[in-house]
Amino acid sequence: MAKILISISSIILLCANFSFGQSDVQTITSEIIENFKYKPRNNIEINAERADIFITGGDVEQIQIKAIIISKNSSKSEAKADLSKMKVLSEKLGKTIYIRNYISVKDLANKPNSNLKVVFEIQLPRSCPVNIKNSFGEIMITNLNAQVLIDSKYTKIDLSYLEGNGRVKSVLGDVYMHSSYGEYLYNLSRCDLVLENSDGSYEIESKYGKVTASVNPEIEKLVVLGETVDVNLNMENLSSSYYNLSSKGGKIIVDQNFNVETKTKEEGDVILLELNKNIDCSRLNIDTQFGTISLTKPNNK
Numbered sequence: 001m002a003k004i005l006i007s008i009s010s011i012i013l014l015c016a017n018f019s020f021g022q023s024d025v026q027t028i029t030s031e032i033i034e035n036f037k038y039k040p041r042n043n044i045e046i047n048a049e050r051a052d053i054f055i056t057g058g059d060v061e062q063i064q065i066k067a068i069i070i071s072k073n074s075s076k077s078e079a080k081a082d083l084s085k086m087k088v089l090s091e092k093l094g095k096t097i098y099i100r101n102y103i104s105v106k107d108l109a110n111k112p113n114s115n116l117k118v119v120f121e122i123q124l125p126r127s128c129p130v131n132i133k134n135s136f137g138e139i140m141i142t143n144l145n146a147q148v149l150i151d152s153k154y155t156k157i158d159l160s161y162l163e164g165n166g167r168v169k170s171v172l173g174d175v176y177m178h179s180s181y182g183e184y185l186y187n188l189s190r191c192d193l194v195l196e197n198s199d200g201s202y203e204i205e206s207k208y209g210k211v212t213a214s215v216n217p218e219i220e221k222l223v224v225l226g227e228t229v230d231v232n233l234n235m236e237n238l239s240s241s242y243y244n245l246s247s248k249g250g251k252i253i254v255d256q257n258f259n260v261e262t263k264t265k266e267e268g269d270v271i272l273l274e275l276n277k278n279i280d281c282s283r284l285n286i287d288t289q290f291g292t293i294s295l296t297k298p299n300n301k
Contacts (some may be wrong), residue, residue: 026076028083029068036063036097047100050117052135057126057144059253063097065090067119073114082112181218195222205265210282213239214298219282226288233284234296238262243275248289257297 009152036042038061046053067088073079076188087102100116105111117137129146132139135153148166150157155173159166169187177184178196186193188206195202195211201217201290204211207227215222215235224231235241238258245252248270255264264273273293288291 025072025207026079028079030070030083031238032065032067032069032088034065036065038062038125038128039095039126042097043131044097044099044122044124046133047098048120048132048134049101049136050165051101051120051134052117053120053122053132053134053137053139054275055122055124055130055139055141055144056121057124057142057146058129060123060125063124063128064122065099067101068119068121068186070117071112071114072116082114084114085097085110085112086116086118088118113132130171132263136218142216151206154257202223215282215284217282219284221282222284222286223284224288225285226291229288230294231286231288232294232296233286234298236297238275238283238295240275241284242279243273243295244283244285245293245295246287247271247272247291250288253292253294253295255295258295 018137024156041243042063044063046293069083069086069088071083071086073080073082085103085105086101087104089099091098103112106160126143126145128144131149132146133151134155136155138156139150140158141148142160147164148159149164150166150170152169152173153171155171156168157168157173157175159175159177160179163182165183165227167185168175170191171189172191172209173209174191175186175188175193177194177198180198181200183201186204186206188204188209190208192210193204193206193212195213197214199251202219203223205225208229210232211224211226211232212232212295213222213234215233216300217240219241238260250271252264252271253271262275266272280285
Protein backbone atom coordinates (compact mmCIF):
# COMPACT_ATOMS: atom_id res chain seq x y z
CA MET A 1 0.00 0.00 0.00
CA ALA A 2 1.49 3.26 -1.12
CA LYS A 3 0.49 6.11 1.13
CA ILE A 4 1.36 9.74 0.56
CA LEU A 5 0.69 12.45 3.11
CA ILE A 6 0.74 15.68 1.21
CA SER A 7 2.75 18.32 3.07
CA ILE A 8 2.64 22.03 2.56
CA SER A 9 5.11 22.78 -0.21
CA SER A 10 4.88 26.53 -0.30
CA ILE A 11 3.08 29.36 1.40
CA ILE A 12 1.94 32.34 -0.57
CA LEU A 13 0.71 35.42 1.23
CA LEU A 14 -2.09 37.24 -0.49
CA CYS A 15 -2.97 40.50 1.25
CA ALA A 16 -6.45 40.83 -0.16
CA ASN A 17 -8.59 43.83 0.60
CA PHE A 18 -11.82 42.01 1.41
CA SER A 19 -14.20 43.64 3.83
CA PHE A 20 -14.81 41.63 6.99
CA GLY A 21 -16.75 43.80 9.37
CA GLN A 22 -14.39 46.65 10.15
CA SER A 23 -11.25 44.60 9.34
CA ASP A 24 -9.46 43.49 6.19
CA VAL A 25 -9.39 39.75 5.58
CA GLN A 26 -5.93 38.27 5.22
CA THR A 27 -5.70 35.27 2.89
CA ILE A 28 -2.93 32.67 3.08
CA THR A 29 -2.71 29.81 0.58
CA SER A 30 -0.57 26.79 -0.14
CA GLU A 31 -0.55 24.81 -3.38
CA ILE A 32 0.11 21.09 -3.79
CA ILE A 33 0.32 19.02 -6.99
CA GLU A 34 0.27 15.22 -7.16
CA ASN A 35 0.28 12.99 -10.26
CA PHE A 36 -0.78 9.36 -10.59
CA LYS A 37 -0.28 7.27 -13.69
CA TYR A 38 -3.63 6.07 -15.02
CA LYS A 39 -4.31 2.47 -15.94
CA PRO A 40 -7.53 0.85 -17.19
CA ARG A 41 -10.11 0.28 -14.43
CA ASN A 42 -8.52 2.88 -12.15
CA ASN A 43 -11.02 5.09 -10.34
CA ILE A 44 -10.93 8.04 -8.01
CA GLU A 45 -12.70 8.55 -4.66
CA ILE A 46 -12.87 11.88 -2.85
CA ASN A 47 -14.02 12.39 0.73
CA ALA A 48 -14.09 16.11 1.38
CA GLU A 49 -15.49 18.82 3.62
CA ARG A 50 -15.26 22.56 3.10
CA ALA A 51 -14.02 21.88 -0.42
CA ASP A 52 -14.63 23.08 -3.95
CA ILE A 53 -14.00 20.23 -6.39
CA PHE A 54 -13.47 20.87 -10.10
CA ILE A 55 -12.98 17.77 -12.27
CA THR A 56 -12.25 17.85 -16.00
CA GLY A 57 -11.89 14.81 -18.24
CA GLY A 58 -9.63 14.76 -21.28
CA ASP A 59 -7.31 12.76 -23.51
CA VAL A 60 -4.66 12.32 -20.84
CA GLU A 61 -2.85 9.31 -19.37
CA GLN A 62 -2.54 10.45 -15.78
CA ILE A 63 -4.59 11.82 -12.92
CA GLN A 64 -3.32 15.26 -11.93
CA ILE A 65 -4.45 16.60 -8.57
CA LYS A 66 -3.92 20.20 -7.65
CA ALA A 67 -5.00 21.18 -4.14
CA ILE A 68 -5.08 24.80 -3.00
CA ILE A 69 -5.46 25.19 0.76
CA ILE A 70 -6.94 28.55 1.75
CA SER A 71 -6.98 30.18 5.18
CA LYS A 72 -8.78 33.49 5.80
CA ASN A 73 -8.68 35.55 8.94
CA SER A 74 -8.58 39.20 9.96
CA SER A 75 -5.26 38.34 11.63
CA LYS A 76 -2.44 37.43 9.24
CA SER A 77 -0.59 35.47 11.92
CA GLU A 78 -3.67 33.42 12.82
CA ALA A 79 -4.45 32.71 9.17
CA LYS A 80 -0.87 31.50 8.66
CA ALA A 81 -0.90 29.36 11.81
CA ASP A 82 -4.24 27.76 10.95
CA LEU A 83 -3.23 26.93 7.38
CA SER A 84 -1.23 23.90 8.51
CA LYS A 85 -4.25 22.51 10.37
CA MET A 86 -6.01 21.70 7.10
CA LYS A 87 -4.53 18.46 5.78
CA VAL A 88 -4.84 16.84 2.37
CA LEU A 89 -4.20 13.13 2.00
CA SER A 90 -3.68 11.22 -1.24
CA GLU A 91 -3.12 7.48 -1.54
CA LYS A 92 -3.45 4.69 -4.07
CA LEU A 93 -4.95 1.42 -2.87
CA GLY A 94 -5.27 -1.20 -5.58
CA LYS A 95 -7.05 0.41 -8.50
CA THR A 96 -8.49 3.27 -6.46
CA ILE A 97 -6.94 6.65 -5.82
CA TYR A 98 -8.28 8.12 -2.59
CA ILE A 99 -8.24 11.82 -1.77
CA ARG A 100 -9.51 13.51 1.35
CA ASN A 101 -9.06 16.66 3.36
CA TYR A 102 -9.53 17.11 7.07
CA ILE A 103 -8.71 19.43 9.95
CA SER A 104 -6.08 18.07 12.33
CA VAL A 105 -5.59 19.54 15.82
CA LYS A 106 -4.05 18.16 18.99
CA ASP A 107 -6.88 19.32 21.23
CA LEU A 108 -10.01 21.48 21.12
CA ALA A 109 -8.10 24.44 22.50
CA ASN A 110 -6.02 24.37 19.33
CA LYS A 111 -8.94 24.38 16.88
CA PRO A 112 -8.64 26.90 14.04
CA ASN A 113 -10.28 30.31 14.20
CA SER A 114 -9.73 30.96 10.50
CA ASN A 115 -12.05 30.19 7.62
CA LEU A 116 -10.39 27.14 6.03
CA LYS A 117 -11.19 25.46 2.72
CA VAL A 118 -9.57 23.45 -0.06
CA VAL A 119 -9.96 23.90 -3.80
CA PHE A 120 -9.29 20.72 -5.77
CA GLU A 121 -8.55 21.06 -9.49
CA ILE A 122 -8.37 17.56 -10.97
CA GLN A 123 -7.66 16.50 -14.53
CA LEU A 124 -8.15 12.85 -15.47
CA PRO A 125 -8.95 10.56 -18.43
CA ARG A 126 -12.54 10.73 -19.67
CA SER A 127 -13.01 7.03 -18.86
CA CYS A 128 -12.11 7.35 -15.17
CA PRO A 129 -15.04 6.73 -12.76
CA VAL A 130 -15.53 9.30 -10.00
CA ASN A 131 -16.99 8.88 -6.50
CA ILE A 132 -17.36 12.05 -4.39
CA LYS A 133 -18.57 12.85 -0.89
CA ASN A 134 -18.53 16.53 0.01
CA SER A 135 -20.17 19.04 2.31
CA PHE A 136 -20.11 22.84 2.44
CA GLY A 137 -18.66 23.51 -0.99
CA GLU A 138 -19.06 23.13 -4.72
CA ILE A 139 -18.71 20.30 -7.24
CA MET A 140 -18.19 20.82 -10.96
CA ILE A 141 -17.62 17.87 -13.32
CA THR A 142 -17.28 18.11 -17.08
CA ASN A 143 -16.32 16.01 -20.10
CA LEU A 144 -16.45 12.46 -18.68
CA ASN A 145 -17.61 9.18 -20.19
CA ALA A 146 -17.69 7.18 -16.97
CA GLN A 147 -19.74 6.49 -13.86
CA VAL A 148 -20.26 9.47 -11.55
CA LEU A 149 -21.36 8.99 -7.92
CA ILE A 150 -22.03 12.01 -5.69
CA ASP A 151 -23.21 12.22 -2.07
CA SER A 152 -23.29 15.81 -0.86
CA LYS A 153 -24.70 18.27 1.65
CA TYR A 154 -24.76 22.07 1.35
CA THR A 155 -22.94 21.75 -1.97
CA LYS A 156 -23.74 23.31 -5.33
CA ILE A 157 -23.37 20.78 -8.18
CA ASP A 158 -22.73 21.49 -11.88
CA LEU A 159 -22.54 18.57 -14.32
CA SER A 160 -21.90 19.05 -18.05
CA TYR A 161 -20.87 17.10 -21.15
CA LEU A 162 -21.17 13.76 -19.39
CA GLU A 163 -21.88 10.31 -20.81
CA GLY A 164 -22.45 7.09 -18.92
CA ASN A 165 -24.43 6.58 -15.74
CA GLY A 166 -24.51 8.08 -12.29
CA ARG A 167 -26.22 8.58 -8.95
CA VAL A 168 -26.50 11.95 -7.26
CA LYS A 169 -27.67 12.51 -3.69
CA SER A 170 -27.93 16.12 -2.60
CA VAL A 171 -29.23 17.77 0.56
CA LEU A 172 -29.59 21.56 0.55
CA GLY A 173 -27.48 21.93 -2.58
CA ASP A 174 -28.89 22.85 -6.00
CA VAL A 175 -28.01 20.73 -9.05
CA TYR A 176 -27.56 21.87 -12.66
CA MET A 177 -27.02 19.22 -15.34
CA HIS A 178 -26.74 20.14 -19.00
CA SER A 179 -25.43 18.99 -22.37
CA SER A 180 -25.19 15.37 -21.26
CA TYR A 181 -26.35 11.87 -22.21
CA GLY A 182 -26.75 8.90 -19.92
CA GLU A 183 -28.70 7.21 -17.17
CA TYR A 184 -28.88 9.11 -13.89
CA LEU A 185 -30.66 8.61 -10.59
CA TYR A 186 -31.25 11.63 -8.35
CA ASN A 187 -32.18 11.68 -4.68
CA LEU A 188 -32.77 15.26 -3.63
CA SER A 189 -33.90 16.99 -0.44
CA ARG A 190 -34.56 20.70 -0.11
CA CYS A 191 -32.83 21.65 -3.33
CA ASP A 192 -33.63 22.50 -6.94
CA LEU A 193 -32.64 20.57 -10.05
CA VAL A 194 -32.30 21.97 -13.56
CA LEU A 195 -31.94 19.40 -16.37
CA GLU A 196 -31.18 21.13 -19.64
CA ASN A 197 -30.28 20.02 -23.17
CA SER A 198 -29.69 16.43 -22.03
CA ASP A 199 -30.74 13.06 -23.47
CA GLY A 200 -31.09 9.60 -21.99
CA SER A 201 -32.89 8.29 -18.93
CA TYR A 202 -33.41 10.18 -15.66
CA GLU A 203 -35.15 9.13 -12.46
CA ILE A 204 -35.61 11.82 -9.84
CA GLU A 205 -36.86 11.52 -6.28
CA SER A 206 -37.20 14.90 -4.64
CA LYS A 207 -38.55 16.43 -1.42
CA TYR A 208 -39.13 20.15 -0.95
CA GLY A 209 -37.79 21.80 -4.06
CA LYS A 210 -38.27 22.39 -7.76
CA VAL A 211 -37.43 20.32 -10.84
CA THR A 212 -37.05 22.09 -14.19
CA ALA A 213 -36.37 20.02 -17.31
CA SER A 214 -36.15 20.71 -21.02
CA VAL A 215 -37.93 17.92 -22.90
CA ASN A 216 -36.96 16.66 -26.36
CA PRO A 217 -37.61 13.40 -28.25
CA GLU A 218 -34.14 12.10 -27.32
CA ILE A 219 -35.08 11.85 -23.65
CA GLU A 220 -35.90 8.18 -23.39
CA LYS A 221 -37.40 8.35 -19.90
CA LEU A 222 -38.01 11.00 -17.29
CA VAL A 223 -39.50 9.91 -13.99
CA VAL A 224 -40.12 12.39 -11.17
CA LEU A 225 -41.47 11.37 -7.78
CA GLY A 226 -41.92 14.52 -5.74
CA GLU A 227 -43.16 15.57 -2.33
CA THR A 228 -43.88 19.29 -2.01
CA VAL A 229 -42.09 19.75 -5.31
CA ASP A 230 -42.98 21.92 -8.31
CA VAL A 231 -42.13 20.38 -11.70
CA ASN A 232 -41.70 22.60 -14.76
CA LEU A 233 -41.33 20.83 -18.13
CA ASN A 234 -40.29 22.91 -21.14
CA MET A 235 -40.87 21.66 -24.71
CA GLU A 236 -41.56 23.00 -28.20
CA ASN A 237 -44.65 20.85 -28.69
CA LEU A 238 -46.65 18.20 -26.87
CA SER A 239 -46.78 15.59 -29.64
CA SER A 240 -43.27 14.12 -29.33
CA SER A 241 -43.54 12.57 -25.85
CA TYR A 242 -45.87 10.49 -23.72
CA TYR A 243 -47.02 12.24 -20.56
CA ASN A 244 -48.45 10.55 -17.50
CA LEU A 245 -48.96 13.27 -14.91
CA SER A 246 -50.39 13.00 -11.41
CA SER A 247 -50.58 15.72 -8.76
CA LYS A 248 -52.07 15.05 -5.32
CA GLY A 249 -53.16 18.18 -3.53
CA GLY A 250 -51.62 20.31 -6.27
CA LYS A 251 -52.23 21.53 -9.82
CA ILE A 252 -51.45 20.67 -13.45
CA ILE A 253 -51.03 23.67 -15.76
CA VAL A 254 -50.66 23.46 -19.56
CA ASP A 255 -49.38 26.51 -21.44
CA GLN A 256 -52.10 27.92 -23.73
CA ASN A 257 -49.45 28.69 -26.38
CA PHE A 258 -49.46 25.01 -27.37
CA ASN A 259 -52.91 25.56 -28.90
CA VAL A 260 -53.82 22.01 -27.91
CA GLU A 261 -56.92 21.08 -25.96
CA THR A 262 -56.08 19.02 -22.88
CA LYS A 263 -58.44 17.66 -20.29
CA THR A 264 -57.52 16.65 -16.78
CA LYS A 265 -59.55 14.34 -14.60
CA GLU A 266 -59.91 14.23 -10.86
CA GLU A 267 -59.91 11.29 -8.49
CA GLY A 268 -60.52 12.71 -5.05
CA ASP A 269 -57.71 15.19 -4.38
CA VAL A 270 -55.59 13.78 -7.23
CA ILE A 271 -55.47 15.52 -10.62
CA LEU A 272 -54.46 13.36 -13.61
CA LEU A 273 -53.43 14.10 -17.18
CA GLU A 274 -52.34 11.56 -19.80
CA LEU A 275 -51.23 12.54 -23.31
CA ASN A 276 -50.09 10.53 -26.37
CA LYS A 277 -50.64 7.17 -24.72
CA ASN A 278 -50.38 5.04 -27.85
CA ILE A 279 -47.29 6.50 -29.52
CA ASP A 280 -43.76 5.12 -29.34
CA CYS A 281 -41.68 7.99 -28.00
CA SER A 282 -39.98 9.38 -24.94
CA ARG A 283 -41.91 8.66 -21.77
CA LEU A 284 -42.47 11.10 -18.93
CA ASN A 285 -44.01 9.95 -15.66
CA ILE A 286 -44.47 12.73 -13.11
CA ASP A 287 -46.06 12.07 -9.72
CA THR A 288 -46.13 14.85 -7.13
CA GLN A 289 -47.77 15.59 -3.81
CA PHE A 290 -48.57 19.19 -2.93
CA GLY A 291 -46.85 20.57 -5.99
CA THR A 292 -47.64 22.13 -9.37
CA ILE A 293 -46.79 20.41 -12.66
CA SER A 294 -46.38 22.88 -15.52
CA LEU A 295 -46.01 22.16 -19.24
CA THR A 296 -44.47 25.27 -20.75
CA LYS A 297 -43.55 26.36 -24.26
CA PRO A 298 -40.25 28.30 -24.25
CA ASN A 299 -40.31 31.92 -25.31
CA ASN A 300 -37.95 31.97 -28.32
CA LYS A 301 -38.20 35.70 -28.91
